[in-house]
Amino acid sequence: MSDTLTRRTGTPVVRRRSLRSTNPWRRSPYLRTDYRSELALFPYSGTRLAGIGILAVLLLGFPLVADTYWLGVANFAAIAAIGALGLQVVTGMAGQLSLGHAAFLAVGGFFAAGLYLHLGLPFWAAVPAAALAGALLGAVAGLPALRIRGFYLGITTLAVQYVVVAAGLRYQNYLQTSLGTSGSLSVPAPDLGLFSLTEVWQWYLFLLVVLTVLALGVTNLRRSSLGRSFLAVRQRELAAEALGVDVARVKIAAFALSGALGGLAGALSTYYYRNVSIEDFDLLLSVSYLAMVIIGGLGSVQGAIYGAVFVTATPFLVGKAVEVLGLTAVLGTRLRAIELGVFALTMMGFLLFEPQGLAGVWQRVKAYFARWPFKYTDMTTSAKR
């Protein structure tokens, strides 16, 4: 006994994490014995793993059942989701209104195409470069945010949009006058060494992987110190500053990240369409990205994806519905107006009745069952989302 004592006396009461583990399945999943498990991105596996598994099966099985048309819709939605994630970072998480998100997409798209045209840079090099260019523009576009906020900031970002569009027009004119027909901004099908992206289903799988990685990255960002600084700045700048958050740095970082993701989406869409033209990046595109994050739910990573899918798929669904109902003859010419009408109405509906967006609806459904049979209480605070 004295042997034990001499060896072990003087050990403090609070002490190292123990290495032994009990059978994890018998133990309560909420019983955390270290901070690592507390910080886990996806805590308490069980049902959650099952949910992720089912989702993966559904997503991977989609190309087997869907035809090229719907697979194409899914690809548009995936590209839009990547762009929407970018807007979510700056507007949803950091709370900085950005009305010129199309500018970042335009820069990304033109960089990807331009780099191929002038330098012959391939897909795998051009896309990251485009993202970088987007980030640079984002950082510049974010500068006004250091002084102004709210709608005034919105106007300056709008200005960025028009500057970029004007620059893009001049560039297109320059190409046409100096290079003529060989100055077309088209790109070849991307070659990734092991395989090339020519078929729609190949694009689908590629975009799925990219989107998953980015969504996980942004989710992870939210719990990092930078991500929490974003949330702090959104909630109240003054308080965030008092807590030691470098507000200027955080805002620029948010805009740069947003620009990078926007640039990435732009570059991907250029390669997906094999072409790019500045006319595609009008104000309406910026507005529809804003619609995505609002419909999806401001500040939520899942929300950006839901919103992108919703906004992208709705026109196609409306078109299909008109076709199925046999109304093509009557409404065929007014299809665009109907699409816009549906879009406007859903947008207003969400703003009025469901400001937390689709992600909020999902949270509530989950909470309803999680609290069963007790009263539903809204346990998400706005800061937590």
Next chain:
Amino acid sequence: MDDATRRHLANLPIGQALRERAALTPDAVFVREQQFGIYAEHTWSEYLADVEAFACGLVRLGVRPGETVAIMSDPSYLWMVADSAVISIGAISFGIYTTCSTEEVAHQVSTAGAVAFVSENQEYVDKLLTVDAQCPSVRHILVDDTRALFGYDDTRIVPAGQLFTPERPYTLEESDALADLVAATRADDVALLVFTSGTTGQSKAAMITHRNFMVGGAYQLCRVFPDMADAQERAVICHLSLAHAFERIVCLYSPILTSMVVHIGEEVEQLTATMLQTQPYYFHAVPRIWQKLASQAITSIDRSSPVKRLAYRQAMSVARRYRALHWEGSRVPWLLRAQYAVARALVFIPLLRKFGLSRTAYGLTAGTHTPEEVQRTWQCWGLNLINGLGMTEVGFVAFQRQRCPRAGAVGQQVPDLQVRVAADGELEYRGAGVFRGYLNQPERTQETFTADGWFCSGDVGTVGTDGEIVLRDRKKDIMITAGGKNITPSLIENTIKGSPYVSECVLFADGHKYPTALIELDTDAVQEWAENRNLAFTGFTSLTELPEVKQLIGAEVDRLNQQLARVEQVKKFRILPKELDPEEGDTTPTRKIRRAHFERMFQHLVDEMYADERKELQQLQ
């Protein structure tokens, strides 16, 4: 661990049993204590090392065998270590409730003559220092959390951490001396004191030997619940005060014989969070906690959507039919069994999961009478809530054994206890658990023992042939109405406490025409109820004065009166205008009513209820 080993360990002095247990399973976890959100794990060998360090520290401070040490703290790892260290050197430990008033602290410290005072933090040091003059025996004050202790220049104050990491390391001689002290303890020496709750008069210190709690307590628990001792880790939560005999036996000494792992939450106030995190295999609590949890659940369901309410009502009606048959002992038709299984899966298991009790094999309620309705409700929900009977002076007396047993009974006596019924119906006990006597009160000790050495419990009851103990009441508590009817107040009080909106009920009937009651509202439940109906109130007192609340309680009392005989029915009641608070002396630290104080304090309310009776008397005169 087989039964022979357990029996062997149980008959050792606690300090030696601890050592042997740590040698058997050095790397098994014994305690998990939550600190800053995560549970710090302590194995048996770590625990023993800490106990030995603390014990060496105590010896170095000059604590000698036979001297007493007070511990005032919420349940914590340090509490456990300090207790084991004190006991293993042959000194005597006792706990003080953190809710004790300063007078009570002074009374207990001076009665026991404590030489050292282990305190969780500055708050309890202050309590001691205000009554310093009455406690001259205290030589050392050991403090766990010293953060608020700046500006205290009392030389007796020592940070408890210093005992674990002393400036001058413990020498081999010191550890040898410690080994000798541990070896010198005997199982029949007094190991600890437990102060009785003191509902009538000053609390008395019961002298408990090692064997009393190890054999009469912990070992009986193992024999009644053999699965507590199998190889699986069995999570329990330590949340009641460790000054209480029940919690001490369960969380400090039973783990030595079993595979129980003690979990201590961040704060005792956050019990529900701790329950959810640890999901205990075995959850023990006083009836008040069971009642509070159940009433929280029911009011929360009352506020929920119609669909959820409907689902609960349907499930409950199935469960009541199912349990009624089950309690009668008759066969349950398969259709009803299937219905109950569905009700459980859809409603009750999700409900229990909110409390972290969905995997709980035993819920134990003990300490005082459990309102039958509370026990029935939990059993309907599918939690195996059983009643236990124990006494500080005897250890465990009886447990209900079957799954989901009939409410109200206290169950069969434990194996190693002899029970007999005296001529006046009083239950008398003899066995390893029966204590040595009250400290410094030989005449009181003598009163509690019969001439042939049996302990007089003061409970009136009967013992069935199968060892089934049925309690009638406390010997002194029976009331006689003006009409000459004998009334058992605890029975009526417990019936009324079956309402989710009532947290405490005190009955008056002695010498009066009819029984009346003073009722304390269950703050949370009634507050939610009132908020739900948009009733305006500012605080507890204003809540009690709302006419709607009076109506609510009136309806509840009327409903519950149906379960009582005519003479027992509560004819009038008043709602207490304040919450009962142990620190103001309304109740004992275990929340038992101090009747004398209570009657003095609320005399006007009682008089008001019997105003007509007095008028009648005046007319006669």
